[in-house]
Amino acid sequence: MTEKIDFAARKEFIKLLEGHDVTKCFQCGTCTACCVVARFAGNYNPRMIILKALRGSTDVFDDERLWLCGSCHKCSERCPEKVDPAEVLRKIREEALRRGTIPQAICSKVELILKTGFSLEGSGSDILRKRVGLQPLSVIDTGEISKIARLAGLNLPLREEKK
Ligand code: SF4
Numbered sequence: 001m002t003e004k005i006d007f008a009a010r011k012e013f014i015k016l017l018e019g020h021d022v023t024k025c026f027q028c029g030t031c032t033a034c035c036v037v038a039r040f041a042g043n044y045n046p047r048m049i050i051l052k053a054l055r056g057s058t059d060v061f062d063d064e065r066l067w068l069c070g071s072c073h074k075c076s077e078r079c080p081e082k083v084d085p086a087e088v089l090r091k092i093r094e095e096a097l098r099r100g101t102i103p104q105a106i107c108s109k110v111e112l113i114l115k116t117g118f119s120l121e122g123s124g125s126d127i128l129r130k131r132v133g134l135q136p137l138s139v140i141d142t143g144e145i146s147k148i149a150r151l152a153g154l155n156l157p158l159r160e161e162k163k
């Protein structure tokens with residue numbers, strides 16, 4: 001079955017991805033072939049995400065797989081057409097954020113960083129650290145982190161900033 005191209009949406013994508021000529025993508029698949037995430041997450045495929053943009057498929061913004069990209073830029077170094085897929089994906093994620101389609105798992109992670117300054121739950125880690133003779137982890141002042149998150153437009157409950 002041939003998938004229809006939404007030319008108006010495609011035009012919007014090209015505008016959104018200004019500075020990265022996705023129209024040069026000839027779907028060689030090099031980005032997916034060299035992607036470490038794609039190697040382990042079988043359903044992750046940067047080439048397909050770019051194809052969706054080229055077809056003007058706005059459902060790309062709802063695709064949680066967008067957020068699997070580790071921004072390692074390996075694909076950008078190898079893309080023969082200098083499309084810079086890593087940056088294209090970042091711009092698509094930014095637009096997803098503006099549209100409020102950030103996945104719950106990412107929201108929880110950001111909330112944890114805002115609350116603790118750490119990206120992983122550290123429950124029990126101080127006990128373990130003490131057991132092996134290490135100092136407890138330092139308490140992070142999250143005021144600056146909240147400020148950055150607000151400037152980045154994260155639509156999440158933020159901690160009260162310290163006066
Ligand atoms: S490597 Fe570049 S040209 Fe090839 S599919 Fe990926 S983005 Fe397109």
Ligand code: SF4
Nearest residue numbers: 035069070072073075
């Ligand atoms: S930047 Fe993202 S899409 Fe590109 S190789 Fe790294 S993880 Fe894969």
